[in-house]
Amino acid sequence: MSVPLVHLTRLFQLLSERKFAEAERILExxxxxxxxxxxxxxxxxxxxALSGIVLTYRSGGESYEFFSNLDLNDTEALKxxxxxxxxxSENPLHADYDRGYFTALADYMRVVLRTVKGKNEDEG
Structure with a gap:
């Protein structure tokens, strides 16, 4: 099932602003x-996966290697x-649970890429 991009964008925006109560409502x-x-x-x-992303932001990201090392300015790495x-997420050899997990991470990266591209266009 596809989650509207507007919900995901809002969720990740609230997380980046550290507005966890509002982010939790969007997640709900x-x-x-x-x-x-x-x-x-x-x-x-x-x-x-989304809950893990919320937890990562809430905890400051230190204990989650991938997110703490993610360089939001490196668009090639993000891609x-x-x-x-x-x-x-599309691999038929993965179980449904795994495909759902990877789909959420892909959606997260897609929103991050759009956000970074939008900021770069605003600055340029």
Missing amino acids: RITERMKRSGLQEFNRGYLE RHYLDFKQN
């Missing part, structure tokens, strides 16, 4: 929306991560 909306579709394992993986997550 996403959770309720996903519960209505029938893809239980996919949705569980997707939601656990590589996005493509890697997207490829894993």
Whole structure:
């Protein structure tokens, strides 16, 4: 099930602004929306990935190697991560849970890339 890009963008924007209570409300909306579709394992993986991202921001990211080393100014690396997550999300050899998890990470990278591109265009 596809989550509207506007919800994901808002979630990640709130996280970057450290507005965790509002971010949790957006995550709850996403959770309720996903519960209505029938893809239980996919949705569980997707939601656990989003919850992990929220936890990473809330804890400052020190204990999560990938996110703490993510350079938001390196668009080429961001694109590589996005493509890697997207490829894993489409791999039929992965279980539904794993595909959901990788889909959430790919969606996160897609929003980050759009945000970075928008900032670069505003500055340029």
